[in-house]
Amino acid sequence: MxxxxxxxxxxxxxxxxxxxxxxxxxxxxxxxxxxxxxxxxxxxxxxxxxxxxxxxxxxxxxxxxxxxxxxxxxxxxxxxxxxxxxxxxxxxxxxxxxxxxxxxxxxxxxxxxxxxxxxxGSGKTITTVAFDDFVEAMNKAASTIAKGDTGPQGKQGEPGPAGPQGKQGEPGQTGPQGKQGEPGQPGLIGPQGKQGEPGPKGDTGPKGDTGTVDNAGLTAAPAFVELKTQVDNSAVGTNMLTGTSDFSSNWHGQSSVSTTTEYNRHPSMVFTSNNTQLAGYTFSLGELQNSTQYTAGFWAKADNAGDKAHAELLGQLGATDFVLTTDWVRYTAVLTSFSDANTNISHAWCFFGVVAGNKGNVYIALPKLEKGSVSTDWCPNPTEILTQADYAKIKAAIVSLGGHL
Missing domain, CATH: 2.60.40.1930 (Macroglobulin (MG2) domain)
Structure with missing residues (x-):
């Protein structure tokens, strides 16, 4: 039984x-x-x-x-x-x-x-847009922050003591006034003289108090709102999977698996022949959004044409099998999450592998999962690119604008 x-x-x-x-x-x-x-x-x-x-x-x-x-x-x-x-x-x-x-x-x-x-694990990297784009948006945000009122002008200093006045000379004797001469013919206009040197620069007036800004004021600035929209939209095309260059754990099933650099020296999963059941590699995603489209993509080939590879988003209604050739080909599928995906952690991982019944080795490389129904080229997850040094620069840029973290 x-x-x-x-x-x-x-x-x-x-x-x-x-x-x-x-x-x-x-x-x-x-x-x-x-x-x-x-x-x-x-x-x-x-x-x-x-x-x-x-x-x-x-x-x-x-x-x-x-x-x-x-x-x-x-x-x-x-x-x-x-x-x-x-x-x-x-x-x-x-x-x-x-x-x-x-x-x-x-x-x-x-x-x-x-x-x-x-x-x-300990945090090492953060996800953000390019640093130059961030600084440019912060400079725009700074231009929208109101300056403080000009402070009152300081009191005028007391005049210094007057020096001694020199002795006035004796006036000379006035001579007789001569007869006025006839006016002469107007002379030719002479060349324009050289422009005089500029006079000394006046003293700079007193500087007004520096305006202050808190997080609420900074995030409400138009340029910062524009930046937030750019960050939200950047999820399209972003690889939601981490560790796509290291397949050392999270194997699922009993099929024999290993890794190689078969595809352009990129790490690839190898599923050995005579697979008797579904087997593959699982990427944990935390939580997915309810009833949302995601696009899975990967490169694959088989030793025997007609063998199949498999992609599945736990939380979708069904899964997708692909019939392979002996050449490397990129395969994509649009997958939709369950309506309760973001409340059920068991609906939050992506699976790549093979189905039962393959006759030879199957190779899978550069897996990617991105939000939306449009497939884009493979790229690493942003958390695997940006460093703590970049974060320090961003923090310094915000502080220089009067904000704080």
Missing amino acids: AKTLSFAYESPREVKVGDDETTFTLICKNEDRVVDLTGSKSIIAKIGNRSGYLRGQLISLDSPSDLHAGQIKLTFEKSTLDNFPPGFYNLEIWVIDSNGTSIYPSDKPFSFTVTSNLES
């Missing part, structure tokens, strides 16, 4: 490192019928990964689980999650009763995901 294990409707499917309040609701079935677990002596959750068995956790029979309907509640102990790095894990439920031990599922182990929390 085939024993199965599945998530209950609306049960979480992922848990973050350190989160000891997220509860998985699991259903045990036998031949597609729920199993009555009320007579169980003990129920144990066995956890492992690709390297093998890790540990077990006893499930309390007094928990609010609906044992009559085959449902159990699994809440991970904090010590368990603190020792599990982010990645994919396998799960089995061992039910011990008077008849012996039943293990669910009876075929391949059940899978769940442990994701990283905000403290799992």
Whole structure:
């Protein structure tokens, strides 16, 4: 008899490192019928990964689980999650009763995901537009900030003491006035004389008080609003995936996988022949927007023409398979997220890989996910480009305009 294990409707499917309040609701079935677990002596959750068995956790029979309907509640102990790095894990439920031990599922182990929390890594880079564009917009913003009123003019200083006046000379004797002569003919106009040197520059008047600006005033400035619009629109064409140049973890499925530099010396995923199930590489995205279009793109080829590659956005209605050739070709697909994507963290990752039944090796390189329905060329995620030095320059530019961070 085939024993199965599945998530209950609306049960979480992922848990973050350190989160000891997220509860998985699991259903045990036998031949597609729920199993009555009320007579169980003990129920144990066995956890492992690709390297093998890790540990077990006893499930309390007094928990609010609906044992009559085959449902159990699994809440991970904090010590368990603190020792599990982010990645994919396998799960089995061992039910011990008077008849012996039943293990669910009876075929391949059940899978769940442990994701990283905000403290799992230290920040190194930030995402922003080009630094020169930012400084130009900040200069525009500064021109819209009102200057302070001119301060009052200082009091005039007292005049210094007058020097001694020289002795006036004696007037000379006035001679007799001569007869006025006849007016002569007007002379020719002479050349224009050389322009005189400019006089000394007057003193600069007193400078008014420097105006002040806070974050509310800065963000309301027209030039800053224009910059914010540019930043919001820059999401189109931006690669939402990080780590596309290093495929060292997050493999999903049991197909043999490796990496190579097959495509123009760029890192590529290699899926070995004789794939028996869906397998690939998973990129965690945090949260997606509700009912929103995203475009997935990647380069791929196959050793055998007709083998297939696969792209999937968890949270979309369906997935896309591509029939490959033996030459490198770029494939794209427009995928739409679920209506509850931004409230359900299990709808927040992108998957690239292969389907079951391929006959030879399949190669996938330069994966990209971008917002919207227009595909653009591959580029790294902005957080993998901008450095802390750029951030220091931006901060200095804002401070020089009278703002603060």
